[in-house]
Amino acid sequence: xxxxxxxxxxxxxxxxxxxxxxxxxxxxxxxxxxxxxxxxxxxxxxxxxxxxxxxxxxxxxxxxxxxxxxxxxxxxxxxxxxxxxxxxxxxxxxxxxxxxxxxxxxxxxxxxxxxxxxxxxxxxxxxxxxxxxxxxxxxxxxxxxxxxxxxxxxxxxxxxxxxxxxxxxxxxxxxxxxxxxxxxxxxxxxxxxxxxxxxxxxxxxxxxxxxxxxxxxxxxxxxxxxxxxxxxxxxxxxxxxxxxxxxxxxxxxxxxxxxxxxxxxxxxxxxxxxxxxxxxxxxxxxxxxxxxxxxxxxxxxxxxxxxxxxxxxxxxxxxxxxxxxxxxxxxxxxxxxxxxxxxxxxxxxxxxxxxxxxxxxxxxxxxxxxxxxxxxxxxxxxxxxxxxxxxxxxxxxxxxxxxxxxxxxxxxxxxxxxxxxxxxxxxxxxxxxxxx
Amino acid sequence: xxxxxxxxxxxxxxxxxxxxxxxxxxxxxxxxxxxxxxxxxxxxxxxxxxxxxxxxxxxxxxxxxxxxxxxxxxxxxxxxxxxxxxxxxxxxxxxxxxxxxxxxxxxxxxxxxxxxxxxxxxxxxxxxxxxxxxxxxxxxxxxxxxxxxxxxxxxxxxxxxxxxxxxxxxxxxxxxxxxxxxxxxxxxxxxxxxxxxxxxxxxxxxxxxxxxxxxxxxxxxxxxxxxxxxxxxxxxxxxxxxxxxxxxxxxxxxxxxxxxxxxxxxxxxxxxxxxxxxxxxxxxxxxxxxxxxxxxxxxxxxxxxxxxxxxxxxxxxxxxxxxxxxxxxxxxxxxxxx
Numbered sequence: 001x002x003x004x005x006x007x008x009x010x011x012x013x014x015x016x017x018x019x020x021x022x023x024x025x026x027x028x029x030x031x032x033x034x035x036x037x038x039x040x041x042x043x044x045x046x047x048x049x050x051x052x053x054x055x056x057x058x059x060x061x062x063x064x065x066x067x068x069x070x071x072x073x074x075x076x077x078x079x080x081x082x083x084x085x086x087x088x089x090x091x092x093x094x095x096x097x098x099x100x101x102x103x104x105x106x107x108x109x110x111x112x113x114x115x116x117x118x119x120x121x122x123x124x125x126x127x128x129x130x131x132x133x134x135x136x137x138x139x140x141x142x143x144x145x146x147x148x149x150x151x152x153x154x155x156x157x158x159x160x161x162x163x164x165x166x167x168x169x170x171x172x173x174x175x176x177x178x179x180x181x182x183x184x185x186x187x188x189x190x191x192x193x194x195x196x197x198x199x200x201x202x203x204x205x206x207x208x209x210x211x212x213x214x215x216x217x218x219x220x221x222x223x224x225x226x227x228x229x230x231x232x233x234x235x236x237x238x239x240x241x242x243x244x245x246x247x248x249x250x251x252x253x254x255x256x257x258x259x260x261x262x263x264x265x266x267x268x269x270x271x272x273x274x275x276x277x278x279x280x281x282x283x284x285x286x287x288x289x290x291x292x293x294x295x296x297x298x299x300x301x302x303x304x305x306x307x308x309x310x311x312x313x314x315x316x317x318x319x320x321x322x323x324x325x326x327x328x329x330x331x332x333x334x335x336x337x338x339x340x341x342x343x344x345x346x347x348x349x350x351x352x353x354x355x356x357x358x359x360x361x362x363x364x365x366x367x368x369x370x371x372x373x374x375x376x377x378x379x380x381x382x383x384x385x386x387x388x389x390x391x392x393x394x395x396x397x398x399x400x401x402x403x404x405x406x407x408x409x410x411x412x413x414x415x416x417x418x419x420x421x422x423x424x425x426x427x428x429x430x431x432x433x434x435x436x
Numbered sequence: 437x438x439x440x441x442x443x444x445x446x447x448x449x450x451x452x453x454x455x456x457x458x459x460x461x462x463x464x465x466x467x468x469x470x471x472x473x474x475x476x477x478x479x480x481x482x483x484x485x486x487x488x489x490x491x492x493x494x495x496x497x498x499x500x501x502x503x504x505x506x507x508x509x510x511x512x513x514x515x516x517x518x519x520x521x522x523x524x525x526x527x528x529x530x531x532x533x534x535x536x537x538x539x540x541x542x543x544x545x546x547x548x549x550x551x552x553x554x555x556x557x558x559x560x561x562x563x564x565x566x567x568x569x570x571x572x573x574x575x576x577x578x579x580x581x582x583x584x585x586x587x588x589x590x591x592x593x594x595x596x597x598x599x600x601x602x603x604x605x606x607x608x609x610x611x612x613x614x615x616x617x618x619x620x621x622x623x624x625x626x627x628x629x630x631x632x633x634x635x636x637x638x639x640x641x642x643x644x645x646x647x648x649x650x651x652x653x654x655x656x657x658x659x660x661x662x663x664x665x666x667x668x669x670x671x672x673x674x675x676x677x678x679x680x681x682x683x684x685x686x687x688x689x690x691x692x693x694x695x696x697x698x699x700x701x702x703x704x705x706x707x708x709x710x711x712x713x714x715x716x717x718x719x720x721x722x723x724x725x726x727x728x729x730x731x732x733x734x735x736x737x738x739x740x741x742x743x744x745x746x747x748x749x750x751x752x753x754x755x756x757x758x759x760x761x762x763x764x765x766x767x768x769x770x771x772x773x774x
Contacts, residue, residue: 061480204751415558422559425551426538
């Protein structure tokens with residue numbers, strides 16, 4: 001609100017910008033842009049988590065799961081369909097899924113419509129058991145047929161073959177759907193239940209991505225997701241590009257990879273700006289004030305006639321959708337879906353550290369946290385290693401303590417993240433750019 | 437129809453492993469539920485407390501075997517366990533002093549404490565991995581006699597087609613867990629300190645009025661939790677193998693067990709542990725052989741008769757958790773709801 005605070009925020013952004021530019025001069029612009037692009041994606045994730053935590057005080061420990069759902073969207077939208085697999089058993093797999101869903105819907109209908117007698121329980125159990133048997137019979141044989149199609153390169157259904165940019169909103173929708181189910185069950189209960197439920201659902205989403213080969217090729221990974229930007233080789237082969245790099249006096253190969261990264265950065269910046277604009281509008285609207293009122297005192301907000309549970313559900317779904325969109329953007333940037341690369345430390349807790357350090361309840365703070373913490377995350381390991389080399393330089397070569405410390409440098413990230421989280425929560429719980 | 441063999445298969449692959457696993461989960465869930473009852477937050481660092489305790493025990497075990505100490509046929513780790521517990525107690529008390537005490541004093545919201553516990557979780561995880569020789573790999577540290585009853589002796593004894601094996605570690609798990617639970621309940625119900633802990637858990641204000649020292653209650657709780665966590669972790673590690681990341685993943689079944697049983701309710705935690713373990717093992721076990729023995733002779737069912745692949749074992753605890761949250765949020769045994 002005050003000019004002094006805005007000045008501080010601008011100064012912090014300039015400082016973080018200087019970190020990136022410094023890296024550019026000291027290492028290479030290619031590396032810096034790589035870090036910068038992922039920092040943009042991280043900033044969007046942090047915006048989503050800030051909606052849940054900063055606006056409403058909801059603690060989502062399953063960010064990783066929503067990110068992974070976004071990645072799944074990139075595969076389902078961007079990859080070309082595998083015709084043979086569809087011919088072999090695609091429809092059967094879909095039929096199986098529909099039957100499974102129908103079973104659950106029927107069970108819910110029985111539960112809600114029938115009078116609460118013993119007959120209701122038996123009817124539900126009968127429907128669920130019978131439905132499960134039919135579902136497995138149809139689904140399993142379909143899956144076997146699909147996975148048998150050229151397993152070395154395909155063995156899955158592929159996607160829709162649509163422009164991959166469409167995957168970004170679709171990723172948001174997938175994540176929102178999962179969030180709705182979780183929110184519906186766990187919101188309105190004690191505050192830690194949401195944390196535990198989201199922790200669980202993220203583990204399960206990762207398990208599904210790792211094991212359902214017909215959907216994601218499992219641990220065989222999907223690579224080569226089409227790009228929304230040109231390929232390096234295309235650039236190098238085109239006359240205007242070689243001409244341009246000759247005029248600038250730079251190596252065309254290195255310049256092409258910088259150009260591709262700049263294209264991604266442009267796309268991501270557009271998305272980030274749109275999201276910030278919406279978030280700021282929402283924060284300053286009557287809706288935003290209502291959310292803060294609910295967060296700060298649920299009882300009095302409920303007394304004023306606000307529906308706490310459905311407002312919580314709303315903001316939880318919205319925040320998860322933003323995270324899912326960021327997940328789809330990340331898979332697009334990497335051009336691949338590697339289910340085993342989704343680690344809770346990297347995708348859940350790191351995003352949390354970003355939000356807390358940046359300033360929970362402040363959209364600009366979350367974005368700043370995204371940039372700063374991602375830069376630290378990439379840089380801590382080499383810096384930690386160098387520091388250990390320096391500290392142990394007095395010890396003899398082959399000293400066991402020295403060897404052990406250098407070996408453990410890989411775990412410095414965990415320690416740093418834990419300590420940063422603890423220190424910020426204790427000494428500066430409002431973060432670098434506090435809530436206004 | 438061959439009921440005896442079917443029962444043996446069932447015992448060997450479902451009931452015995454699930455009992456051991458259930459005992460380990462129950463000890464873990466007891467720790468979570470005690471912290472919840474006394475300090476009133478869900479401790480996300482519990483899995484990593486178990487990991488640290490186990491790692492400390494492993495280090496002491498290695499030291500002891502290096503000196504040639506052993507209590508064969510029992511694994512040396514049992515001898516090392518008290519020392520591991522002591523180290524973990526020191527660490528946990530250190531964290532309470534440096535980290536948690538501040539938030540108790542400012543009466544922070546439970547959700548802030550949950551976040552703080554996540555910071556502690558990271559730090560502990562890193563400390564565990566920094567310990568010499570621990571790192572990130574699988575470590576097996578069970579020595580001594582491997583089997584109480586091996587498949588061959590069982591077959592020779594009974595003349596049945598199917599064998600039954602009881603590993604020493606499984607037997608030890610159940611015995612040690614039973615001793616821990618009995619000791620814990622004796623402490624909570626019979627001793628003055630234990631009663632003051634229960635009083636504090638039931639009604640903090642009344643407990644403070646009657647002169648119970650809250651810091652002392654908290655201190656004792658952390659000591660008990662460190663002992664339970666180290667024991668649970670060591671038993672799990674003896675039974676399977678030690679790996680820091682696996683212990684982080686155990687957090688979900690442990691929380692599920694504590695919530696299913698009713699957070700803050702020790703008896704519920706034990707029941708929850710066994711419920712989760714039995715569901716997890718039986719849902720992911722292929723019942724092909726069992727059904728084959730129960731059917732007509734020379735007949736085998738076509739499929740594996742496995743409800744879910746073992747990769748989805750987390751889904752089992754999660755589904756149970758969701759069902760309980762939907763229909764009975766305070767758990768089977770009544771726990772705290774606020």
